Amino acid sequence: MQDGAEADREGEESILYACSDGLARITLNRPEKMNSLTAPMRAALAEALDRGAAEARAILLTGAGRGFCAGQDLGDASDFENLDLDRTLREEYEPLLTRITEAPVPVICAVNGVAAGAGANIALAADIVIAARSARFIEAFARIGLIPDAGGTYWLPRLVGKARAMGMCLLAEPVTAAQAAEWGLIWDVVEDDALEARAEALGRRLAEGPTLALRLAKQALLASAANDLETQLGLEARLQGEAGRSRDFMEGVTAFLEKRAPRFEGR
Template identity: 65%
Template sequence: MQYETILYELSDDIARITLNRPDVMNGLNGQMRLDLLHALRHAPEEARAIVLTGAGRAFCSGQDLGDASVTTGLDMERTLREEYEPLLKAIYDCPIPTISAVNGAAAGAGANLALAADVVIAADSAVFIQAFARIGLVPDAGGTYWLPRQMGMAKAMGAALFAESITAQKAENWGMIWEAVPDDAFTATVDARARHLAQGPTATYGMIKQALRQSFENDLETQLGLEAKLQGEAGKTRDFKEGVLAFLEKRPAKYEGR
């Protein structure tokens, strides 16, 4: 697939999407949001896992404040509702596992774009910054949703009010991301994690995502009912049968994603 602002590569059942505006630290403009949305909606048709990362020294610096739409009067509410919301939902609701591979700074909407993924892996040199208050804005792009759930209210409030850099290691310790890894092991770690997910029981992964996310809204009885329903569906998949057979035969399972 050819895009103006991102790179899209498919290999080993993994769709690798790279934000590709390194001259502006992969700042988000209208074209990039369109490209990303199309790629994220297309990827599940041919891949079993998605890796989202950035080109150059940053993951994403957030909204490109030098973009013409900003300097001529950006309608922030319209942009968030019509451009950011579909993009974030495409990541959050994606039927296949998603990994944000945070290779460098992730700031503002860029940080929250990363946090929308199922798993966030960051290089030790990466930082996360809820930079909004620095320019008199409220955290957006899902920040007020992800942060309290991932870090707890106390840490989320401090991150939003002080707008300080959060190191990758601190983000891991706070439960904000899955793991921080040494820079020299970053690419290999992301590749290994992505291959693991791409070779796994894809349909079951989708059910796991559904169950965990709905647990925030459900009482115990409702959640137990949801678990039973989803487990009934998982138990009918070919991958469940393969998993049991592989266990009994003491060999690695060969999942088809069905």
Template identity: 60%
Template sequence: MVYKAIDYRVEADVAVVTLNRPDVMNALDTQMRAEVLDAVRHAPDEARALVLTGAGRAFCSGQDLGDRADVANIDIERTLRDEYEPMLMAIFECPIPTVAAVNGPAAGAGANLALAADVVIASEAAMFLQAFTRIGLIPDAGGTYWLPRQVGFARAMGAALFAEPVPARQAAEWGMIWEAVPEDGFEAHWRARAAQLAKGPTIAYARLKQAIRHSYANDLEAQLSLEASLQGDCGATRDFREGVVAFLEKRSPRFEGR
């Protein structure tokens, strides 16, 4: 696929997907959703970590309401099922670590696109806004899934009902995101974080993601059984052996993702 709405680059085992419609604050249209889906699906074939970020001053302003001639007659359910769901599930199920580097405002579906990543690192210039009730809608693109799990019922309900912006630092305090960092040096910071993940034990990362996500549905006995099975997979890898040898030799491990 030729990318027109995003920029896609792989550097030092890190795939960077940049939402690239800065003139509309990287609003999500049909083209962009298809391109993000394609890039996320291909990234594990050529990278060991994936970053989603935005061009210009915003991360993503959400659904592009100008994407259709007659906004009032958009088939929202079809759009969510056919375009948003595959994109979000590709991010959620991506076998390599995913990082949302939120460089600026993330609103509506844009906020929830960020929250689909494994780790969200935000510039202190960023904010997260569940803007949906402002136009008579409910949070979608996974918003009703992510928010209560990350911030609890009361904060999720308040953020959704009042549709008020949550600044990045407050989002970090709430547990909505991993960290908020100063705008100055933000890109260098997320690149360093992504590089750290790309050098890590990627098989263990994939199993870790699987274990944590299944924990919401499992009771303790089922989760302990799943942990044992997944840990068995990790214990059979070359990375585990390298990790033990490096520990005994008091050096940094050189993981290969095998």
């Protein structure tokens, strides 16, 4: 069993963090294991997401090597033999997913290869998902006698509808990046050698955007699934009022009237 220091070192090495010009880049860095997730890695990822939310205006999440994330590391005997899935999901995965969906800045996920199990669903929790053409999304849980977790049963029906969600989960077959884009599972698919540049460009664009307005738009869109029209219209009005009091709104209108690009400050 790892002691605390060893676990901290593993987490630090398996999650890379860098931030420049308002864009935080978080890389899952366990390529020899297809970036499969251990407990120290999940803890380090949570810390990196917190750091990005505090000091950046956009977050880019990706994976090192030939895969984005193969999900839970089932090959780690010390982790697997005493695995309490209920506790692990509630105490480790749920906070990760909440950090992504409720981040005060946009979160982009660049899927550079296989995204399987919890790895697929962590990717789908991001605000914008782009994938390399060689990427695959696999709800692999049924292959080992489990149900989709890490938000899979929430996101999939909302993104692709009941029929495709059922097929993905019950058959556990790979969905190609092209299929994922066609179905509305992700935002875009690009050639493998263009993924990094495309993700970086999107990240920079969002980092230079009206951060408050983007956060409020995320809030409104996520709330819409549970709201009726009257409630949603009321939420829009309240959030728009907040956005309309921002310095970015004033800059946006001024730039429009002056026929120049806006210089948003993120507030």
